[in-house]
Amino acid sequence: MELINLARQAILTPAGIQDGDIEKIMSRLLSSPVDAADIYFQSSHSESWVMEGGIIKEGGHNIEQGAGVRAVSGEKTGFAYSDRIELPVLLEASNNVKAIVRQGQEAKVGLVKAANWPLYYPVANPLKSLDDQQKVDLLRRVDSETRKLDSRIEEVIVSLIGAHESILVANQDGSLAADVRPLVRMNVTVIVEENGRREQGSMGGGGRCDYGYFTGHDRALEFGKEAVRQALVNLEAEAAPAGNMTVVLGPGWPGILLHEAIGHGLEGDFNRKGTSAFSGRVGERVASDLCTVVDDGTLPGRRGSLSIDDEGTPAEKTVLIENGILKGYMQDKLNARLMGVKPTGNGRRESYANLPMPRMTNTYMLPGSHNPGEIIKSVKKGLYAKNFAGGQVDITSGKFVFSASEAYLIENGKITRPVKGATLIGNGPDVLTKVSMVGTDLELDSGVGTCGKDGQSVPVGVGQPTLKIDGLTVGGTSV
Amino acid sequence: MQNQEEIYRLKNTVQDLLDEAKRQGASAAEAGLSQENGLSVSARLGDVETIEHHCDQGLGITVYFGQRKGSASTTDLSPDSIKETVSAACSIARYTSEDEYAGLPEKELLATEFPDLDLNHPWGVSVDGAIALAIECENAARTYHAEISNSEGATVNTHQGVHVMGNSLGFLHGYISTRHSLSCSVLAQRGDSMQRDYWYTVARNSAMLESPAGVGKKAAERALRRLEGRSLSTRQCPVLFSAEIAASLLASFIGAISGGNLYRKSSFLLNALDSQIFPAFIHIYEQPHLIGALGSAAYDGEGVATKSRDIVSDGILRSYVLSTYSARKLGLHSTGNAGGVRNLTIAPGALDYQGMLKQLDTGLLVTELMGQGVNMVTGDYSRGAAGFWVENGEIQYPVEEITIAGNLKDMYKNIIAVGNDVDYRGNTRTGSILVERMSIAGE
Numbered sequence: 001m002e003l004i005n006l007a008r009q010a011i012l013t014p015a016g017i018q019d020g021d022i023e024k025i026m027s028r029l030l031s032s033p034v035d036a037a038d039i040y041f042q043s044s045h046s047e048s049w050v051m052e053g054g055i056i057k058e059g060g061h062n063i064e065q066g067a068g069v070r071a072v073s074g075e076k077t078g079f080a081y082s083d084r085i086e087l088p089v090l091l092e093a094s095n096n097v098k099a100i101v102r103q104g105q106e107a108k109v110g111l112v113k114a115a116n117w118p119l120y121y122p123v124a125n126p127l128k129s130l131d132d133q134q135k136v137d138l139l140r141r142v143d144s145e146t147r148k149l150d151s152r153i154e155e156v157i158v159s160l161i162g163a164h165e166s167i168l169v170a171n172q173d174g175s176l177a178a179d180v181r182p183l184v185r186m187n188v189t190v191i192v193e194e195n196g197r198r199e200q201g202s203m204g205g206g207g208r209c210d211y212g213y214f215t216g217h218d219r220a221l222e223f224g225k226e227a228v229r230q231a232l233v234n235l236e237a238e239a240a241p242a243g244n245m246t247v248v249l250g251p252g253w254p255g256i257l258l259h260e261a262i263g264h265g266l267e268g269d270f271n272r273k274g275t276s277a278f279s280g281r282v283g284e285r286v287a288s289d290l291c292t293v294v295d296d297g298t299l300p301g302r303r304g305s306l307s308i309d310d311e312g313t314p315a316e317k318t319v320l321i322e323n324g325i326l327k328g329y330m331q332d333k334l335n336a337r338l339m340g341v342k343p344t345g346n347g348r349r350e351s352y353a354n355l356p357m358p359r360m361t362n363t364y365m366l367p368g369s370h371n372p373g374e375i376i377k378s379v380k381k382g383l384y385a386k387n388f389a390g391g392q393v394d395i396t397s398g399k400f401v402f403s404a405s406e407a408y409l410i411e412n413g414k415i416t417r418p419v420k421g422a423t424l425i426g427n428g429p430d431v432l433t434k435v436s437m438v439g440t441d442l443e444l445d446s447g448v449g450t451c452g453k454d455g456q457s458v459p460v461g462v463g464q465p466t467l468k469i470d471g472l473t474v475g476g477t478s479v
Numbered sequence: 480m481q482n483q484e485e486i487y488r489l490k491n492t493v494q495d496l497l498d499e500a501k502r503q504g505a506s507a508a509e510a511g512l513s514q515e516n517g518l519s520v521s522a523r524l525g526d527v528e529t530i531e532h533h534c535d536q537g538l539g540i541t542v543y544f545g546q547r548k549g550s551a552s553t554t555d556l557s558p559d560s561i562k563e564t565v566s567a568a569c570s571i572a573r574y575t576s577e578d579e580y581a582g583l584p585e586k587e588l589l590a591t592e593f594p595d596l597d598l599n600h601p602w603g604v605s606v607d608g609a610i611a612l613a614i615e616c617e618n619a620a621r622t623y624h625a626e627i628s629n630s631e632g633a634t635v636n637t638h639q640g641v642h643v644m645g646n647s648l649g650f651l652h653g654y655i656s657t658r659h660s661l662s663c664s665v666l667a668q669r670g671d672s673m674q675r676d677y678w679y680t681v682a683r684n685s686a687m688l689e690s691p692a693g694v695g696k697k698a699a700e701r702a703l704r705r706l707e708g709r710s711l712s713t714r715q716c717p718v719l720f721s722a723e724i725a726a727s728l729l730a731s732f733i734g735a736i737s738g739g740n741l742y743r744k745s746s747f748l749l750n751a752l753d754s755q756i757f758p759a760f761i762h763i764y765e766q767p768h769l770i771g772a773l774g775s776a777a778y779d780g781e782g783v784a785t786k787s788r789d790i791v792s793d794g795i796l797r798s799y800v801l802s803t804y805s806a807r808k809l810g811l812h813s814t815g816n817a818g819g820v821r822n823l824t825i826a827p828g829a830l831d832y833q834g835m836l837k838q839l840d841t842g843l844l845v846t847e848l849m850g851q852g853v854n855m856v857t858g859d860y861s862r863g864a865a866g867f868w869v870e871n872g873e874i875q876y877p878v879e880e881i882t883i884a885g886n887l888k889d890m891y892k893n894i895i896a897v898g899n900d901v902d903y904r905g906n907t908r909t910g911s912i913l914v915e916r917m918s919i920a921g922e
Contacts, residue, residue, distance in 0.1 A: 047571075052743070055576035060550040061567040063560070075523070080532035083554040096532050099606070132574045154744055191745055191856065200745060200856045240861070242884065242920035243713035273523075274629055275666055275675065353535065390851045392863070396666055396675035397705075399880050401850035401863035423852035423861040423882050425920075475852070475861040475882025477918040479713055 004113055006123055007178035010166035011043040011065065015085035019111050022170050024087070026109040028094040029071050030172055032101035036072040036333060037172040038311060041085065042352040046163035047127055051139040053155070054147075068352040069093050072334055073101045081353045111170065114177040117314035119307045120300045121208035123180040125164045129210030135160060138211070138220060146188060146224030150232065154198070155191040156224070160184075162211065169312040177312035183207075183303065183459060185448060186214050190227040194235050201231030202405075205446030209301045230387065230406050233418045240407060240422035240476025246382035247424065247472040248375055248410060252443035253388055255462035258293055258363050259451065260391040260400040261428040262286070266320050266328075267453075268335035268346070268358040270395050277398030277429050281326050287432030289324040290368050297345055297361035303447040304362035304461035311347035311356055318344045320363075321432070332358045350456035360451060364463030368438025372466040375437045377413040383474050384408045384415050385424065398428040423475040431469065439466030482599070486653040489514065489643040492556065496540050497647055499565045505542035505572070507583050507647045509781065512538040512556075515640035520606060522613035523632030525621075530606055533638065542568045546577045580807040583781070588803075588813055589650045590778035590785070597771040598656035600684035602637045609635040612661065612691050619695030620665045626706065627699050628668035631675065636660045637685070650782040658773070659685045663695050667702040674708070676701035681904055683771050701846075708865065708879035710921040717842035718883055718917045719835055721866070722900050724848050726907035729763070731853050731860075731887055732756075733820055736796065738805020740855055747858030747888060748796070756796050757891050760828070763791035767821035774906035780818030788814070790823075824908045827899035835898040835911045837872035843919060844869050845883060858887040881921040890914050 012018070022039060029037040043065040050058040067090055068081035078100030080093035130138065142158045163183045170176050187204030203226035207213060214220040249257060262278070270276035278286065287293070297306045297315030306315045311333050319327045331339070332347030335358055348359035376384065384407065391402030405421045444463035451460040493510050500508035517533035539552035542565070549571030551564045604612070617633035636659065643653035662679035678697035680689035689697075720728060732748075740746040748756065757763075767785035769775050779785055781803055789797050801809070802817035830838060849863030861884040867874045898910030 055578055056574060057576065057578060058548065058550065059571035059575050060552070061564075061571060062551065063553040063555060063564070065555055076527055077529040079529065080534070082534050083536055093532065097530075100527070100530055132570070136574045157743070191743070193744070198744060198856050240884075242882075242918050244920075244922050273631070275631055277673065353533070355529070355531070392849045392851075394675065394849070396673055397708075397865075397879060399849070399863065399865070401852070401882075403850050403852040403861070420857075420859055421852070421854060421861070422884065423850050423863055425849070425863045425880055425882050427880060473710070473880065473882060473920050473922065475863070475884050475918075475920045477861075477884045477886075479715065479918060 003123065003180060004176060004178040006180050007166040007168045011041045011085065011168055017085060017087065021087045023109050023111055025069065025090050025094050026170055026172065028091055029069060029098055030109060032071065032098040034071040034073045034098065034101055035337065038070050039170045040068045040310065040352050041168040042066060042165065044163060044165040045127060049135055049139055049160045051143050051158040054143065056136045056139060064351065066352040069097050070355065071097045071100055075338060076100045077355065079355050109174050111176050112174050114175040114312055117308055120298055120305045120315065121182060124210065126162045126182040126184050126210035127164055129212055135211065138214065142188060142220045142224050145221050146190065146228060149225060149228045150192065152192040152194050153190055153228065154193045157189040159187045167310065169310065171312055175312065177308050179308050181208060182210060184209060184211055184213060186220055186223060187448065188223040188227045190231045192231040192235060197235060199231050199234035201227040201229065201234065203227040203230065204448045207301045207303045207447040208305055233406060237418040237420045239478040240419040241383065241474055241478050242476040244471050244473050246379050247469045247474065248379060248382060248384045249464065249467045249469070250384065250386040251439060251441045251466050252463060253445040254385060255364055255445060255464035256388050256391050256402050258365055258464060259360060259460065259462050260393045260402055261426060261431050262293065263360050263363045264393050265395045265398065265428050266330055268329045268331040268339065271329050272335045272339050276395045278326065282328060284326055285324050286326045286429055287321050287324040288435045290438045291321055291324050291432050291435055292366040293321040293363065294319050294366065295330055295346065295360055295363045299362050302362050302444065302461045303449060303459045304360065306345065306361060309345045309347045310349045313343045313345045313347060315345040315361065330358045330360065332356050348458050350458060354456045357453060359453065359458050360460050362444065362461035362463065364442065364444060365465065367440050367442040367465045370437045370439050372439045372441050375439055375466050375468050376410060376415060378437065378468065379410045380412060382410045384410050393428060399425065400428050401425045419476065425473045425475060431472065434470045435467055436470050437468040441465045482655050485641050486643060486655065489641055490651055490653055493643050493645040493651060496538065496561055496565060497645055499562060500540060500542045501647065503565055503569045504544065505569060506545055507543040508540060509583060509646040510538065510540040511644040513640055513642045515638055517636065517638035518606065518609060519634060519636045520609040520613055521632045521634040522610060522617050523630055525614060525618065527610045528632055538564065540565060540568050542572055543582055544572045546579055546581050547572045547575045548578065548581045549575060580804055583646050583648055584783045584803040584813055586648045588783045589648065590782060593652060593777045594768060596768060596775045596777065598654065598683050598775060600657050601639055602657070602659050602685040604637060616661060616663050616691035616695040619692040620663050620699040623696055623699035624703055626667045626669055626703055627665050629666040631664040633663040633695065644782060646782055652778065657683055659688060661688055661691060661694050663698040665698050665702050667706050669706045672707045674702050674705040676705060681773065683773060705865065705877050708877035710880045711868065711878055711919055712922060713920050715916055715918055717839055718914045719839045719842065719844045720912045721844060721846045722898065722902040722909060722911045724845065725909045725912040726905060727848060728912060729823060729825060729907050729909060732891065733800055733823065734855055736799050738799060738801040738809060741799060742805055742808035745856050747856065751796050752799065754796060755794050757791055757794040758894055759794045761791055761794045761894065762826035764789045764824055765820050765822065766824055769822050772822050774822040776821055779815045783813050783815040783817065785815040785821060822906060822908065825897055827901055827910045828897045830896055830898050832898060832900040832911065835896060835900065835913060836869055838896050839869050839913055840872055841870045843878065844874065860885050860887050860890065881919055883917045883919055885917045890917065
């Protein structure tokens with residue numbers, strides 16, 4: 001069935017809302033001279049299962065549905081939402097929202113289906129890709145196989161999360177666009193103990209696909225193995241070094257560097273307002289010429305991918321930095337219009353209850369020409385950071401942090417001892433100018449990233465090849 | 480909102496949920512329902528930027544079939560949806576395992592007294608009124624100094640919510656609370672140095688908010704004082720955590736003594752009950768019944784009565800922070816902390832802010848922390864920081880792009896002083912906290 005009809009059936013049919021009702025709401029919104037308006041309908045079903053202490057401890061099912069209406073005039077936005085998808089409620093919301101503009105006029109809107117766009121993931125409900133018995137059997141198997149791996153394992157926690165979301169967005173030109181989005185994720189956390197010392201390791205993954213992702217290739221068991229490996233490495237870790245040094249970042253998830261150091265600073269809203277350390281710098285050099293960075297919502301099945309964004313704009317692959325030169329920003333409709341550029345498919349919102357903003361999708365650096373082994377070999381003394389926890393950035397000062405959860409010393413061109421996790425801090429606009437080698441080994445992360453901005457969380461992806469940075473501050477304790 | 484009628488109506492819905500769970504075969508159940516309405520208005524560069532009308536509702540239910548448990552939640556409160564939600568929870572309970580520790584709280588621990596904690600003070604501010612306040616606040620910041628170059632705006636928020644919870648032991652209670660806030664964030668610029676900072680005020684009663692002009696001025700001062708920050712060389716030195724960020728040190732402590740982390744053995748304070756965690760002058764306690772405070776409540780997330788109590792006295796850990804489940808896993812009783820601690824307070828010392836700077840003498844004043852670098856299993860601590868270098872008790876220059884690192888166990892033991900410059904805004908009340916020595920990494 002066509003995507004729009006699927007979304008209609010999931011959201012509008014149960015609520016008894018017809019296309020004519022959407023036209024009425026939109027006409028109400030446009031009865032003031034607004035520049036833009038949209039109505040966003042959403043219905044989401046999600047579930048979670050947790051195995052802990054060797055038992056299936058918890059399971060939960062969650063339904064979230066509602067609609068948000070928005071009117072924009074210049075830089076001004078009026079917004080209201082309700083979890084009741086009912087015509088009178090949404091008409092009342094529209095009255096509140098269009099009050100952002102004072103004078104009124106008559107308006108009539110007819111809905112038309114937006115032009116076709118490519119789809120980057122299946123529409124089938126992932127919650128139904130396994131029955132409940134198969135889900136708990138999968139968790140049990142991961143738990144028991146993981147516990148067998150090492151006698152030092154004290155606790156194993158396995159979680160499985162799935163969501164199936166339908167969205168429908170009507171714009172002021174009457175265009176109607178829809179998306180049906182699956183999202184699954186599994187995580188394994190392991191706690192190990194040896195001689196009174198405890199450490200943990202964690203690994204997970206997923207994407208916009210169904211639970212078959214975890215059963216295929218025994219991926220779920222691989223998560224367990226990897227979590228145990230990390231935990232055991234950390235048992236041996238010594239105090240991390242402190243100070244400015246050469247840092248080599250491994251491929252894949254360490255791409256969180258790009259997300260924090262430059263990604264947020266290149267979101268359109270901050271740059272339209274001139275509050276980002278990257279404001280007004282398009283065309284300037286912000287990275288070494290080895291660096292080309294893209295934000296790509298079109299990767300099939302990826303956690304950060306979108307067929308259309310939450311404003312109905314088809315996803316794009318946007319070049320942010322090309323051979324070191326800043327090319328452009330990530331845009332939603334509002335900021336694109338105010339900056340006189342095209343939206344880039346980055347208008348995202350956590351739910352109907354939040355306003356859309358420019359957000360990242362999958363952000364990664366393209367591969368370079370260096371063999372990863374050669375990169376390590378070139379470092380006399382430094383840090384090799386393989387896995388990371390989270391990060392944060394102050395987009396105005398440009399200062400960013402990200403925290404290593406698995407790291408090693410590099411001594412005389414060799415990876416030697418593991419060191420404890422430490423926070424790395426740098427300055428976004430110049431960290432990439434210090435990139436002196438880029439590996440051939442581009443990897444994307446395994447599909448666990450969640451990005452927070454203004455209190456809204458959205459799933460994202462990151463990736464990069466092995467990178468060498470000539471000087472980054474490492475926040476260890478060993479001076 | 481017609482207060483009592485609304486609570487009565489939601490109580491009926493919760494009772495319907497519990498009855499439906501029983502009809503579907505559950506041996507016990509617990510349900511909660513909340514409805515919130517609010518307005519959020521922001522102004523930027525002297526004009527209104529967004530007007531948001533908020534309207535949220537949601538219900539959640541947990542059912543028990545003997546020792547097996549299932550949960551479900553929804554934002555759709557229609558009768559059909561309620562039935563489906565209960566069915567979803569019951570269906571899940573068919574697949575979860577028998578867990579001898581699962582279940583409702585002991586009946587005798589449930590709250591039976593519901594003092595009026597004075598949490599409901601509707602503001603009644605109009606959209607235009609809120610816009611005017613936001614503009615006044617932002618203007619105060621923008622006109623404070625010529626180096627205030629840009630703004631992220633000022634925001635006025637006002638919310639009122641009804642929360643009802645009940646369980647099959649006969650507990651059924653609801654209350655209404657309000658929360659209002661005003662915040663402002665501006666940029667300062669001097670040459671190439673651009674910095675942003677903010678200030679906010681929050682209260683249950685709008686009369687308790689700081690003035691819009693006061694909030695704006697403080698946001699401006701905070702942004703200005705950060706201009707032309709520099710890094711430090713890598714070193715060890717004393718660190719003073721300013722009052723507004725010191726709460727994060729206590730949050731890590733509460734995390735480490737929380738039942739969930741203890742029974743999972745993912746805490747750096749396992750088996751620490753009755754042992755010396757802090758110096759003897761440290762006193763940390765919970766005050767859940769403070770009148771009109773943000774963290775106040777008569778019962779916790781499971782209906783267990785909350786109590787004022789010491790968590791640390793004479794520097795010794797006197798009690799863990801437990802929910803029913805985590806308590807049973809540890810062979811203890813719930814401390815009324817399902818959902819966290821309430822109005823956590825560290826007893827202030829004798830020194831004010833200036834006195835604390837003098838006590839610091841030469842070292843780092845930290846006013847901002849970045850990132851999540853706290854390892855709950857080991858206590859290892861490494862976070863990005865910004866603040867000021869202090870010599871002889873006087874601020875010398877702003878500092879940025881550094882990290883501070885140590886281990887929380889050592890940091891707690893090596894607290895030298897707690898200031899009386901208490902930040903009363905949040906759920907944790909603390910003055911600035913001085914730690915004897917930490918590792919600083921910089922250029």
